Amino acid sequence: MTFDVELTPLARLRPGELLDELSTEEGTVVLVGRGEVSMVVRLSPLGQVVLAAVRPGLTLVELESEVRSRIGEPEAGDASSLVRAAVMALLETAVLAVDPG
Amino acid sequence: MSVPASTPDGTGTRVFVDALGATVAIEVQDPRILRAVDRVWVACRTSPADGCPVAVAPRLGEDADDDDVARALQLLTQVVTRQAILARAGSMTMLHAAALCDQRSGATIALVAPGGTGKTTLARTLGRGRGYVTDETVAIAPDRSIAPYCKPLSLRRAGTNQPKDEIAPQSLGLTPPQVQPWLAGMVLLRRDLPDGGEIVVEDIALLDALVLLAPETSSLAALDRPLHRLADLVESVGGLRRVRYHDAADVEPVVRDVLGRPR
Numbered sequence: 001m002t003f004d005v006e007l008t009p010l011a012r013l014r015p016g017e018l019l020d021e022l023s024t025e026e027g028t029v030v031l032v033g034r035g036e037v038s039m040v041v042r043l044s045p046l047g048q049v050v051l052a053a054v055r056p057g058l059t060l061v062e063l064e065s066e067v068r069s070r071i072g073e074p075e076a077g078d079a080s081s082l083v084r085a086a087v088m089a090l091l092e093t094a095v096l097a098v099d100p101g
Numbered sequence: 102m103s104v105p106a107s108t109p110d111g112t113g114t115r116v117f118v119d120a121l122g123a124t125v126a127i128e129v130q131d132p133r134i135l136r137a138v139d140r141v142w143v144a145c146r147t148s149p150a151d152g153c154p155v156a157v158a159p160r161l162g163e164d165a166d167d168d169d170v171a172r173a174l175q176l177l178t179q180v181v182t183r184q185a186i187l188a189r190a191g192s193m194t195m196l197h198a199a200a201l202c203d204q205r206s207g208a209t210i211a212l213v214a215p216g217g218t219g220k221t222t223l224a225r226t227l228g229r230g231r232g233y234v235t236d237e238t239v240a241i242a243p244d245r246s247i248a249p250y251c252k253p254l255s256l257r258r259a260g261t262n263q264p265k266d267e268i269a270p271q272s273l274g275l276t277p278p279q280v281q282p283w284l285a286g287m288v289l290l291r292r293d294l295p296d297g298g299e300i301v302v303e304d305i306a307l308l309d310a311l312v313l314l315a316p317e318t319s320s321l322a323a324l325d326r327p328l329h330r331l332a333d334l335v336e337s338v339g340g341l342r343r344v345r346y347h348d349a350a351d352v353e354p355v356v357r358d359v360l361g362r363p364r
Contacts, residue, residue: 020328026308031321031328038322040315042308 007060010101013087014057016094023048032094041093046086051095059101060087105139106149117153118145120185121193121240122248124153127181131161133170134177141174141269144233144251144277154184171264175255178267182237185250190320193240193248194334197317198287199224200234200247202278203360207232208285209247210359211239212352213317219292219349221254225273226349227356232278233270238319239284243330245337247282286338286359289313294347301345302355307332310341 019031019038028043030051043051046067053066064083073079090096105114113130116138124147129135138158157180159173186195199220202209209232214220224236235250242248253267254275270277289305305313311331321327335341346352 019322020326022308022311022328022332024307026306029308029311029328031315033322038315038327040312040328042312 007084007087007091007098008101009061010059012057012059012099012101013054013063013096014099015051015055016090016097018095030095039093041095043095044086044089046082047090047095050083050086050090054096057099060084063087105135115149115155116142117147117149118142118181119147119249120145120181120252121189121195121238121250123185123188124148124150125181125184125188126150126153126155127158127177128155129158131158131173133161133165134158134173137170137174137267138177141253141267144253144270154188156180156184168264171266174253174267175265178252178255182250182252186238186319189240189248191323191325193242194321194324194330195319196239196241196287196314197237197319198239199236200239200282201228201356201360202232202234202247202280202282204230204232204276204279206360206364207278207280207282208360208362208364209234209239209282210356211241211284211287212290212356213287213314214290214292215317219290221256223290223349223352224275225254225256227353228270228273228275231356231360232280232282233275234278234282241284241334243333245284245334247284249278249282251277283364284334284338285362285364287335287341288355288359289317289341289343290352291343291345292347294345296347298345298347300351300355301343303343303345305341305343307335307340310335313343314341 016032021030028048029040067083105116115126115128118125158177196213198211198213200209200211212223221236236254240248255265324330
């Protein structure tokens, strides 16, 4: 699964086609895809926050703000870069989808 | 065993087989393939069923040789499997696995592995004296009962670019289950140890198990709440273990342990 939509400031992020989601004390996995083509993806801690935050459909800037409000500033690194990296990873695995702005 | 029936248009013969709990009609035009189907699918033969899925055997040219028949049979097996999986999608959890059962209790081990990585060899090596459930796909109901698929085993020849030979399980000393099989345990196979390496058995945490098992499922997405169904199945058998090995015979203690479990 790949994505080829440019992540512009107006592009709206939303959950991909998630067929199921399972959370335990270990973390969260989601099943993405349709029909015969499906894949289980294990989310990182930040990935879980991003997926939960993005459900209404948000731009990247809105998402960064929402993630900050949920978990605060990171102890190390730049929040924007970290969120963007998480978003890119989730787009690559189709956990997130993007609608061009 | 059922008697083959003519196709509706009268130009061929239908042989009915039980695959993953579904009846599939194998439709054959060529008498050379029909003879072979009669021989190698004997453990799956069942009564005719109206409206069942049909697997059409490839047609052969007049000058076809034994290798062409072998290739046709190999392809036919794949078509039957595909039709059976489609028929059971949404109701059964299906894993790419060989499976063997205890002939008294029905306790069954699913030996999960991608195609071409040792399932048939394990079934053949460890299956004598046990029930041969399948060497290809295990279909598991929510109550853990298993619909057997006693298909012919596809055996590689020594040379490269050679077709595989479809062999009836009975010809290899394997017998179908005598009692209802049920899933007692499952392991993920990795034949990645060097010759002489001692077998390694590792417990896999639940979420990692789901990530590893998902590629070895068929029609997972067709199930209701598929991740929950798969997780329930994994937990119901005490979790998934990964077995790293080189020689199939080294897996014997793992099989013996699982087949000795009570329900």
